[in-house]
Amino acid sequence: MGKILALTGGVGGAKLALGLSQILDPTELLFAVNTGDDFEHLGLHISPDIDSLTYALAQQNNTETGWGRAGESWHFIETLGALGGEDWFRLGDKDLALHTQRTQLLRAGSTLTEATAAIASSMGIQHTIAPMSNDPVRTIVHCDLGDLAFQHYFVRERCAPSVSGFSFSGIANAQLNPLISNWLADCEGVIICPSNPFVSVDPMLQLKAFGDALESLPVIAVSPIVGGIAIKGPAAKMLQELNMPATAVAVADHYRGLIDGFVIDQDDAHLASQIQVPTISTPSVMVTLDDRINLAQVCVNFLTSLRASEP
Amino acid sequence: MGKILALTGGVGGAKLALGLSQILDPTELLFAVNTGDDFEHLGLHISPDIDSLTYALAQQNNTETGWGRAGESWHFIETLGALGGEDWFRLGDKDLALHTQRTQLLRAGSTLTEATAAIASSMGIQHTIAPMSNDPVRTIVHCDLGDLAFQHYFVRERCAPSVSGFSFSGIANAQLNPLISNWLADCEGVIICPSNPFVSVDPMLQLKAFGDALESLPVIAVSPIVGGIAIKGPAAKMLQELNMPATAVAVADHYRGLIDGFVIDQDDAHLASQIQVPTISTPSVMVTLDDRINLAQVCVNFLTSLRASEP
Numbered sequence: 140m141g142k143i144l145a146l147t148g149g150v151g152g153a154k155l156a157l158g159l160s161q162i163l164d165p166t167e168l169l170f171a172v173n174t175g176d177d178f179e180h181l182g183l184h185i186s187p188d189i190d191s192l193t194y195a196l197a198q199q200n201n202t203e204t205g206w207g208r209a210g211e212s213w214h215f216i217e218t219l220g221a222l223g224g225e226d227w228f229r230l231g232d233k234d235l236a237l238h239t240q241r242t243q244l245l246r247a248g249s250t251l252t253e254a255t256a257a258i259a260s261s262m263g264i265q266h267t268i269a270p271m272s273n274d275p276v277r278t279i280v281h282c283d284l285g286d287l288a289f290q291h292y293f294v295r296e297r298c299a300p301s302v303s304g305f306s307f308s309g310i311a312n313a314q315l316n317p318l319i320s321n322w323l324a325d326c327e328g329v330i331i332c333p334s335n336p337f338v339s340v341d342p343m344l345q346l347k348a349f350g351d352a353l354e355s356l357p358v359i360a361v362s363p364i365v366g367g368i369a370i371k372g373p374a375a376k377m378l379q380e381l382n383m384p385a386t387a388v389a390v391a392d393h394y395r396g397l398i399d400g401f402v403i404d405q406d407d408a409h410l411a412s413q414i415q416v417p418t419i420s421t422p423s424v425m426v427t428l429d430d431r432i433n434l435a436q437v438c439v440n441f442l443t444s445l446r447a448s449e450p
Numbered sequence: 451m452g453k454i455l456a457l458t459g460g461v462g463g464a465k466l467a468l469g470l471s472q473i474l475d476p477t478e479l480l481f482a483v484n485t486g487d488d489f490e491h492l493g494l495h496i497s498p499d500i501d502s503l504t505y506a507l508a509q510q511n512n513t514e515t516g517w518g519r520a521g522e523s524w525h526f527i528e529t530l531g532a533l534g535g536e537d538w539f540r541l542g543d544k545d546l547a548l549h550t551q552r553t554q555l556l557r558a559g560s561t562l563t564e565a566t567a568a569i570a571s572s573m574g575i576q577h578t579i580a581p582m583s584n585d586p587v588r589t590i591v592h593c594d595l596g597d598l599a600f601q602h603y604f605v606r607e608r609c610a611p612s613v614s615g616f617s618f619s620g621i622a623n624a625q626l627n628p629l630i631s632n633w634l635a636d637c638e639g640v641i642i643c644p645s646n647p648f649v650s651v652d653p654m655l656q657l658k659a660f661g662d663a664l665e666s667l668p669v670i671a672v673s674p675i676v677g678g679i680a681i682k683g684p685a686a687k688m689l690q691e692l693n694m695p696a697t698a699v700a701v702a703d704h705y706r707g708l709i710d711g712f713v714i715d716q717d718d719a720h721l722a723s724q725i726q727v728p729t730i731s732t733p734s735v736m737v738t739l740d741d742r743i744n745l746a747q748v749c750v751n752f753l754t755s756l757r758a759s760e761p
Contacts, residue, residue: 181550182493182557212525218547223572224554232543236529239492243535246493261533 140443141167141327144319144356148173148188148339150206151363151371152332153195155438158431159330160196162439165266169322171349173334174251174270175278175307175342176289180228183238184245187290188339189255189270190237197262201231205371208233227295252316267318271343274313278338279306289338298373301380307342315348323352328442331360333423335374336393337381344397357445359400359438362387365424366406388413400445402438417445451754452478452638455630455667459484459499459650461517462674462682463643464506466749469742470641471507473750476577480633482660484645485562485581486589486618486653487600491539494549495556498601499650500566500581501548508573512542516682519544538606563627578629582654585624589649590617600649609684612691618653626659634663639753642671644734646685647704648692655708668756670711670749673698676735677717699724711756713749728756 143163147156147170159168173188194200194208201207211231220226230238237258244254250273259268280292282300292300334340340360344350364387369375375385383389387403391414394401401418403410408420419441425431454474458467458481470479484499505511505519512518522542531537541549548569555565561584570579591603593611603611645651651671655661675698680686686696694700698714702725705712712729714721719731730752736742 182553212523212543214523214543215526215547215550218544219551221572222547222551222569224547224551232523232525233529235546236526236533236535239526240530240533240535242493258533 140439140446142322142325143168143328143330143439143442144171144322144326145169145330145332146171146173146334146340146343147192147332148334149176149191149372150195150200151369152188152334152339153191153200154425154431155330155332155361155434156192157195157198157428158425158433158435159438160266161428161432162435168266169318169326170266170268171316171319171343172268172270173339173342174272175276175338176293177275178277178288178290180290181225181230182242183235184242184251185228185238185290186241186251186255186270189251189268190234192268193237193255193259193262193264196259196264196266196268199262207231208237228290229294252318269316269318269322271319271346271349272313272316275309276313276342276346277308278342279308280338281305293338293373298376302377303380305337305341307345310342310345311347313346315346315352320348320352323356326356328446329353329356329358330438330442331358331394331398333361333363333370335363335369335372335377336390337374337377350397353397357400357442358394358398359402359442359445360390360394360398361402361423361434361438362390362404362407364390365404370424386410391415391418400441402434402441451750451757453633453636454479454639454641454750454753455482455633455637456480456641456643457482457484457645457651457654458503458643459645460487460502460683461506461511462680463499463645463650464502464511465736465742466641466643466672466745467503468506468509468739469736469744469746470749471577472739472743473746479577480629480637481577481579482627482630482654483579483581484650484653485583486587486649487604488586488588489599489601491601492536492541493553494546495553495562496539496549496601497552497562497566497581500562500579501545503579504548504566504570504573504575507570507575507577507579510573518542519548539601540605563629580627580629580633582630582657582660583624583627586620587624587653587657588619589653590619591649592616604649604684609687613688614691616648616652618656621653621656622658624657626657626663631659631663634667637667639757640664640667640669641749641753642669642705642709644672644674644681646674646680646683646688647701648685648688661708664708668711668753669705669709670713670753670756671701671705671709672713672734672745672749673701673715673718675701676715681735697721702726702729711752713745713752
């Protein structure tokens, strides 16, 4: 098929993104990435989801920690802590270089898209990583500690607070990245990677021009919930705190009206009958590169079949 | 004797400063430090001379490189270079933490003096490190490449350009650090450490209130030039380019009218007769901690003797 758009958030989504990048070339695949959890810290512009994707596509992701950059060292942050500085956000020495370079490029007048492209290129990445917007959008977590900036909830508070909802500061005025709107003009299908529906995907869907455009396209989503737990991150905990079951079904319900197909893990195959759209079950826990490629191929085939069956 | 003020620049001066700190307690000794080579780089406020002194007093100076912090690693700067970033200023991973913490403290409203004190305290330093001013002063090197910011001359161009003079941007409006002016009220003597007279000491002397106050006090200086070469840095090269002999005599002449005594190396003892003020020769090349302490004791004794011989 023709052009595909993949929506992706953090580490979980980036796994499938890498698989997709191995079977679709840069003219066939664009990544749209959440920037709602971007933040300013220590004078740096940090874009965690862009970085997760960048490291994944460069195959420089840290498999020991499950986040950050491979072969990382921690001398900076340990020294900063010893000097009385803020060390709750564990910036590795190499990771810090990426944030510094992005911040320098932004200060020199680059857009976030341009800065992202320059860094990706220097890491040998061929595919385009498109931040959802060049304008600031900031996810706010409403929780029992009050309203927290996303990274304060996610990292500093280790997702411990009970959440009651989310808002996305700046979303009303943020323009969809022109790279994405241009791509949508002749895009033939959309894959929502297994990212957190509330804090990774919803910020993109709530960008008005983006959410509206997706409704007219074939869209499939891959469940980030397998067997009642989130493979990575707080998605399952959030579902429960929002009084939803922590199941793939609840994720599919969350995307109701948007998705035309849903991908669940083989272990959740018994749930397929509860899902309102065509659903396939397949091994979706990605450990090896082959796992990523296999799931990517299943998704592309599924999307192709949905297009073929369109009226 | 009572209170002593020590003027110090970079690594050379910091060696004697450590020696002084071992024989004089914090009520007897204040360090006044050049900030003319401070600069903003990668969004950080970098104060090379304050850092050299901080690392020396904490005995955390890097003896392998001769600058920076002990036990340093270079993952940040190597990664930044690979990403296409500016890597000519070799920021170590640990050193970077200090610059980041200073910058954060300044952004939060601390003065440079307060930020310096907080960092020094966290490193276990008892003595007070007083930046010459809380206001920005920036040394400009006039050279055959034009006018260069000091670190561009010193690090990026590796002191290669031929210099014709120096100016200190902001000096006219910079206020002397109140810690220093208060100390001067009952200070009994001043030691100019073996730092570069043009770019480490002159910025302090040209702070009007500072230079004027020193004239009424007993002042000794230690030559940074030994046997015609600078122990550290470009002092000898600068002397030649400014058409002065690269000797301790030229340094003493540079300080004429200010100093009441001069300390030269034992190898330069034959030059003593050419120097216009009382001069002692002593081992001044500091390799060990004992070397630093011994030279410090010679300086304090010399200053005491000059006071005793005052009319």
